[in-house]
Amino acid sequence: MATIYQDRVITAPVATPENQPFYDAAARGELLIKRCLACGEHHYHPRAICPHCFSDQTEWVVAQGVGTIYTVSVSRRVLPTAYAIAYVTLAEGVSMMTNIVDCDLDALAIGQAVRVVFKPSEGGPPVPMFTPV
Amino acid sequence: MSLKRQACIVGIYEHPTRKAPDKTIAQLHAEVAHGALADAGLSFRDIDGYACAGDAPGLGPLAMIDYMNLRVRHMDSTDTGGSSYLIHVMHAAEAIATGKADIVLVTLAGRPRSEGSSGTVPRNFGANAPDVPFELPYHAVTLNQYAMAAKRHMYEYGTTAEQLAWVKVAASHHAQHNPHAMLREVVTVEDVVNSPMMSDPLHRLDCCVVSDGGGAVILARPEIARSLNKPVINLLGAGSAIKGLNGGDIDLTYTAARFSGPSAFAEAGVTPADIQYASIYDSFTITVIMQLEDLGFCKKGEGGKFVADGNLISGVGKLPFNTDGGGLCNNHPANRGGMTKIIEAVRQLRGEAHPRVQVPNCGLALAHGTGGVISSRHGSATLIMERA
Numbered sequence: 001m002a003t004i005y006q007d008r009v010i011t012a013p014v015a016t017p018e019n020q021p022f023y024d025a026a027a028r029g030e031l032l033i034k035r036c037l038a039c040g041e042h043h044y045h046p047r048a049i050c051p052h053c054f055s056d057q058t059e060w061v062v063a064q065g066v067g068t069i070y071t072v073s074v075s076r077r078v079l080p081t082a083y084a085i086a087y088v089t090l091a092e093g094v095s096m097m098t099n100i101v102d103c104d105l106d107a108l109a110i111g112q113a114v115r116v117v118f119k120p121s122e123g124g125p126p127v128p129m130f131t132p133v
Numbered sequence: 134m135s136l137k138r139q140a141c142i143v144g145i146y147e148h149p150t151r152k153a154p155d156k157t158i159a160q161l162h163a164e165v166a167h168g169a170l171a172d173a174g175l176s177f178r179d180i181d182g183y184a185c186a187g188d189a190p191g192l193g194p195l196a197m198i199d200y201m202n203l204r205v206r207h208m209d210s211t212d213t214g215g216s217s218y219l220i221h222v223m224h225a226a227e228a229i230a231t232g233k234a235d236i237v238l239v240t241l242a243g244r245p246r247s248e249g250s251s252g253t254v255p256r257n258f259g260a261n262a263p264d265v266p267f268e269l270p271y272h273a274v275t276l277n278q279y280a281m282a283a284k285r286h287m288y289e290y291g292t293t294a295e296q297l298a299w300v301k302v303a304a305s306h307h308a309q310h311n312p313h314a315m316l317r318e319v320v321t322v323e324d325v326v327n328s329p330m331m332s333d334p335l336h337r338l339d340c341c342v343v344s345d346g347g348g349a350v351i352l353a354r355p356e357i358a359r360s361l362n363k364p365v366i367n368l369l370g371a372g373s374a375i376k377g378l379n380g381g382d383i384d385l386t387y388t389a390a391r392f393s394g395p396s397a398f399a400e401a402g403v404t405p406a407d408i409q410y411a412s413i414y415d416s417f418t419i420t421v422i423m424q425l426e427d428l429g430f431c432k433k434g435e436g437g438k439f440v441a442d443g444n445l446i447s448g449v450g451k452l453p454f455n456t457d458g459g460g461l462c463n464n465h466p467a468n469r470g471g472m473t474k475i476i477e478a479v480r481q482l483r484g485e486a487h488p489r490v491q492v493p494n495c496g497l498a499l500a501h502g503t504g505g506v507i508s509s510r511h512g513s514a515t516l517i518m519e520r521a
Contacts, residue, residue, distance in 0.1 A: 010270050014260035019267075033381075044381035045267040051380035071288070071385060071508075073280035075332040078253045078272065085277045085332075087383060087508075094381030097509075099271050110288045127270040 003074060003105040006081045012124020021060050022046055023125035031063040031116045031128050033094060044094040064091045065116035067130070074105045088114055088130050102131040135400055136223070139230035141358035142366045142518065144173030144351030145476045147457075149313050151464055153345040154247040158190050159200050161242030161347045166201060169349035174361050175236065180351075182207030182228055182237030186217035188347075188467035189240070197240070207234035213375065213512025214504025215414060215469035217241075218350070220514045222475060223371035225352045235354050242347025243467020250468065251343045252276045252416070253331075256506075264378075264509065275416070275468075275506060276340065280332040282385045282508040283419035287334060289386055289434065292422065294334055296437030298325030300418035301338050301461050303445035308458025310487040315342045316462040325418075339418040341460035341470065348472040350479070364483045365521035369403065369497075372396025373514040386434075388420075388503055389513035390427035397515035398429070403497060405429040408517075410481040410492045411452055412474035412500040415459040416507075421445075424501055425452075428515065447490040456481065456490035471502030475516065482520040496520050 015023045025032040034046040038055030050058050072086035084100040086108075100108055101119060114130035121127050146168030148161060156164075162185065170177055183205045185193050193210040197203075207228040211220050218239055225237035245251065252275035258265055286292050302322055308314040320338060328338040358365045374392035398404060405428060413421050413428075422436035430452060431439040444450035457463045457477040460470040478500040480486045486495075497519050505511035 008272075011255075011272070013266035013270050016260060016263075016266065018263070042381070045264060047263070052382075070383065071281040071285040073277045073284055073332045073334075075272070075274070075277045075280070077329065077331050078274055078276065083272060085271055085273060085281065087281065087385070089383075095378075095383045096381065097268050097271050097273060110284065121270055129271075 001106050003082050005101050005103055005105055008079060008081050008083060010119055010121040010127060012121040013127060015125065018048055019046055026118055026126045026128060029118055031065045032060045033063045033090070033092060034058045035061045042092045042094045044096045066091050067114055069100065069108065069110050069112045069114060070095050071110060072100060072108045084108055099129045100131065101129045134230065136226045136230055136371055137369050137400055138355065138367045140226035140352045140368050141355050142350055142368065142479050143353045143358045143361055143363060144169040144175065145479045146172050147348045147473060147476050148242065148346040148466065150346050151313065151315050151344045152246050153244055158242055158244060159197065162189060162197055162240045163201050165242055165347045165349035166238055166240050169238065169351050173351050173363065175351065177201065177203065179236050180238045181205050182225055182234035184209035184221035184225060184237065184239045186210065186241065187212040188243040188469055207237060215416070215471045216502030216504035216512045216514040217469065218471040218475060219500060219502045219516050220373045222350065222352060222368065222516055223373060223514065226368050226371065229352060229354050235357060237352045238349060240347065240349045241467055241469060241472040243469065244345040245468045246343050246345045252340065268509070276335065277332040278506045278508040279417040279419055280335045282423065283334050285385045286419060286423065290437065292437035294326050295322050296441050297334070297339055297418040297422065298322040299440045299442070300415065300421045300445065301325050303443060304415060304455055304459045304461040306446045307456045307490050308462030310489045311458045311463055314458040314463040315344055335417055341416050341465045342462065343468065344464040344466055346464050346466035348466065348476050350472070350475050366479055366482050367519050367521050368516065369519050370397040370399070370401030370517040371515065373512065375512045377510045385508045388423050388427050388507055389511060390424045390501060390503065390515065393513040393515040394428035397517050401517040403517060407497055408499045409495045410478060410498040411454050412478045413454050414470055414474060414501060414503045415455055415461045416470060420503060420507060423507065424503060428501060447492060453492050456486050469504065471504065474500045474502055478518060482518055
């Protein structure tokens, strides 16, 4: 069995003062995450205050955009088209919720290597999704 | 101070409706309050504390206390989704133990079935919820977020679809005796794994029902409880915790029950092996397996083996669970199953469960709830109760 990915309408994320740089970068094709200048840890989703040490000294960094699938589920009876929701663990160590796209959804597996792609949202900024390497 | 034996559950009521398009949510709250007062043998004027969560309309306690015309000195609107009501019980016991209340009412009610709300619709709390922009575009719904936790649990521990199915099988064996249950047909492991795949690895029969309805509990000081005509049910211990995504350093194989459970057991001075009956939140089959592990009924990763072969079926297995049929078969009012978990545990302790599922001489029971979403943000709460 194969379930080939089909594009769907993606609900636009609402940019906020705290996450605007993330979506500005997405429009340029870059995946931004946050790193703490005090403890050195990366975190996701991005916040003004580090969730690991609570320092207010955090900076945006461009992620490599590669990672592995931590978990994935293909939802078949939620939308008219099947889609794969996942958590991907980035090379920087943080995991993010995402969709896996542009592939056979039935062939996806935990541990699989993926890279970021950006998909347009409906009336908003593009959102980072991932596809098998 | 300890909450051990500081407060008793004196009234319970589960609304018999499973679909109520002809009733308002406020009305359902008042009807379950009415039922619990009758069960306790108390008047609404006896109530001096009230709690409800986000299923209540308006500003919760403000709307409902005015609507029911209660006069209270303790109020609580803690909202951790479906586990809220167990936390309300804990807070009510704290208020009673410290003299801030004598008799506390907790209500839950909702109409998701009439309103078309289910676990396949994204929860959009608005852009001010900091996680929403990073989850809504991916069409995260309750169903697929529990599926992701199940998938990882299978990957790490070898849990199987058949083991998940056993949870539903056990619930269905109990629901056959509950005339109010939405799904009363006994199902087999094969029925579950052959039902339509919703979001792998969860099949349709791995999911709870969507129902209207509600429930209420009333707590009171032990002296008051002893003056009433029902068996005295003591709260022995309680615990609560919230687990999130830890800044992106995630582990989706456990729940906040890992923290709420030991807290409740320590306060009660008992161990999982002492528990004769357990109400375990069953939004999905995986929820039960993970919580049983986290509460210490088995080792981490062995929940699948623990639930297999009917081990949760009353009269068959070692740990009878959800003898009303639970969320998987009976009801899941307001998409929040914590209240009915408390109610069935109290029925068991009173000896009021259906005779075919009643645990003989049930003296010690646990009720556990999980609210929110197991693979992102959720609140867990554990109550341990005894028949005095």
